[in-house]
Amino acid sequence: MENNRIVYKSFAKLAVAIAVSQGASLAKAKKLIIKSFERHPFQDDISKIVKKVKLEKENLNILSNNCISICEDFGPDRDYITLVSLLENIYKIEEFQEIEKDTISNIIKTFKTEIERINANIPPPPLYNVLLETRAVAEWTSMLWLYPFIPKHKSKKNKPVLLMPPYLGNDNSTTFVRKYLKSLGFKTYKWDLGVNMINSKSLPKLIEKLDEIYDKHQEKVSLVGWSGGGIFAKIIANRYPEKVEQLITIGSPVWGVKNMKTPIIRSLEFIRGTKLKERNDKFIKELEEIPQVPITCIYTKTDGLIPWKNCTEAETYRDDIKNVEVFGSHCGMGANATVLLTVANALNANIEKSSKKSIIEKIETLFFPHFWEQKGISKFTNLFFN
CATH class of the missing domain: 3.40.50.1820 (Alpha/Beta hydrolase fold, catalytic domain)
Structure with a gap:
């Protein structure tokens, strides 16, 4: 979640700002954005990020470009499609007023195009x-x-x-x-x-x-x-x-x-x-x-x-x-x-x-990279005693 945390901090601010630009109060906007993450595996972490968002007179294009820039720095990632999907869903919320629909639509289209550009540059196997x-x-x-x-x-x-x-x-x-x-x-x-x-x-x-x-x-x-x-x-x-x-x-x-x-x-x-x-x-x-x-x-x-x-x-x-x-x-x-x-x-x-995992299934975990990527001896104690 470490890399994702930086991306989602930027994205959360953009998403909340879009909702506010469509007539929602800051509190209402945060509630709607948090709800849109219901099936997200990092839902709890992202909810905390969204709740901390503070807005002044934010420029949506600048916020969008900032998020795109962070994504580009981290490199291609299939998970960016989630960000595009969430923005599109925010745009479709019926209770919003149509204050800047054309502007929002263009921002989302540009965001999607840039994400596709970033994800088109995956290097070949070395x-x-x-x-x-x-x-x-x-x-x-x-x-x-x-x-x-x-x-x-x-x-x-x-x-x-x-x-x-x-x-x-x-x-x-x-x-x-x-x-x-x-x-x-x-x-x-x-x-x-x-x-x-x-x-x-x-x-x-x-x-x-x-x-x-x-x-x-x-x-x-x-x-x-x-x-x-x-x-x-x-x-x-x-x-x-x-x-x-x-x-x-x-x-x-x-x-x-x-x-x-x-x-x-x-x-x-x-x-x-x-x-x-x-x-x-x-x-x-x-x-x-x-x-x-x-x-x-x-x-x-x-x-x-x-x-x-x-x-x-x-x-x-x-x-x-x-x-x-x-x-x-x-x-x-x-x-x-x-x-x-x-x-x-x-x-x-x-x-x-x-x-629930059996003892045999827990032992099998030792043969996967994810286990060895964890730091410290706690990975063994967590595996068998947690």
């Missing part, structure tokens, strides 16, 4: 990460003997899960993930479309398969997509949230694909003969939308093929969106024990709705 992708061979080989030792948390329900392979991969790529989920009690389904070339022509067949699984089980289907498979999974979740239980992506570029800088883009353009920016704008635009289903995005900061920031969704957009960092390469994520655990735990958490 050469060091690209070279590290060679470890994928060791990851796949080691999984052959490591698999039997991975903890298995049995699911109480035989829930359907449709898995989609990465770019240039097929159903063999998801073998370990499917095998592991099946051992936990999930009913897994292959995508059955051969090699994934990330072609929009695959969508109708995938949607047809979703319908078949949905009709067979008479319940929503969880979607799990690795890399390019996650692209299809997200678009389907956007189109048919009434048939999708949840979305889990594994090293998938779930936003910013149009401006994404990666070796994969070059190979796509070489194989297809056209630039990505010139292909299927509708497909790319749909990928930017956030599905109305629970979302878990698994990523690794040492990804050598996809910029890791493109593989995370806006956690601040809703409280049912989670990003989980794991150790490992991009190509080895299909044979990564922590990935398998994360997929299974996410499926169980969103289906069973249990917040």
